[in-house]
Amino acid sequence: xxxxxxxxxxxxxxxxxxxxxxxxxxxxxxRRQTLAAAISERHENPDYLPGIQLSAGLRACxxxxxxxxxxxxxVLAVPAQSLRQNLANWASLIPPGxxxxxxxxxxxxxxxxxxxQVIADVLGAPADSIAVVSGPNLAREIxxxxxxxxxxxxxxxxxAKLLQGACHAPYFRPYTNPDVIGxxxxxxxxxxxxxxxxxxxxxxxxxxTRATLIxxxxxxxxxxxxxxxxxxxxxxxxAGLGDLVATCSSPLSRNRTFGENLGRGATLAEVxxxxxxxxxxxxxxLSILELARRHGVEMPITEVVAAVLHKGLAAARAAELLxxxxxxxxxxGV
Numbered sequence: 001x002x003x004x005x006x007x008x009x010x011x012x013x014x015x016x017x018x019x020x021x022x023x024x025x026x027x028x029x030x031r032r033q034t035l036a037a038a039i040s041e042r043h044e045n046p047d048y049l050p051g052i053q054l055s056a057g058l059r060a061c062x063x064x065x066x067x068x069x070x071x072x073x074x075v076l077a078v079p080a081q082s083l084r085q086n087l088a089n090w091a092s093l094i095p096p097g098x099x100x101x102x103x104x105x106x107x108x109x110x111x112x113x114x115x116x117q118v119i120a121d122v123l124g125a126p127a128d129s130i131a132v133v134s135g136p137n138l139a140r141e142i143x144x145x146x147x148x149x150x151x152x153x154x155x156x157x158x159x160a161k162l163l164q165g166a167c168h169a170p171y172f173r174p175y176t177n178p179d180v181i182g183x184x185x186x187x188x189x190x191x192x193x194x195x196x197x198x199x200x201x202x203x204x205x206x207x208x209t210r211a212t213l214i215x216x217x218x219x220x221x222x223x224x225x226x227x228x229x230x231x232x233x234x235x236x237x238x239a240g241l242g243d244l245v246a247t248c249s250s251p252l253s254r255n256r257t258f259g260e261n262l263g264r265g266a267t268l269a270e271v272x273x274x275x276x277x278x279x280x281x282x283x284x285x286l287s288i289l290e291l292a293r294r295h296g297v298e299m300p301i302t303e304v305v306a307a308v309l310h311k312g313l314a315a316a317r318a319a320e321l322l323x324x325x326x327x328x329x330x331x332x333g334v
Contacts, residue, residue: 037060147173
């Protein structure tokens, strides 16, 4: 079995190494020849994973046709908002009958589609041929071969097990799950909650605030999941709570770091200009909020984060709005 990983950012490169270390032949595609050469020849990704020595067997190229030729697994690791256009460009190159795998954690602007829905729409692929990898996936730690676990989700159990075997490396343990919706939502919404946690940290707020945002953020995610038909148990697992805790707690998280800079008083334009990697929650906050409104789901943290990012709401005012909401009983998912 051969894999193609389309996208040589930090997580795409890391997952390509996971596949390689699991014994799956893989070709990594990146846009720039200089980066592809550095990965293939020097075994490093200086732009996204500086100082990490990559597997000697990992090969990269900048020709999508070369990367996709003969692939059985096609792993998509581009920024969420660019997926539709990239797929349109690659559609004629993707071999028939492949298992398509999404590493992306975002919701598309305009359509409010999850990434698997975008894949199905553009390629006409059946749902049981599209899988998701999600969980506490801080790329730099996994690239350094620190132990981690994740979820591979697909509605087809055989396809999920195939992907599980392809990426089960000595340091990377994948679990299967049929709940694609829940795993995707957990991965997308946690970025928005991490932005909120980062803003709080940047404002100098402490652990109580962080714990409150994490737990109430999980409740928001579960409410939206219930409305979309997800399995509520997924949100207590690696793709839910696990990913949420890692992303909200680690300085390696680009969304938390983005939020911290906002909380310290920088403007959206200033933070964006100084950020080299995509913080998916910045744009997805709008599409997640729109998705929630379409389904009548209340998501106050997401609403406030979107207002800070896109409507000029001051961070201090955001904290006031959240704490002044009407009191109510605490129940899971409420």
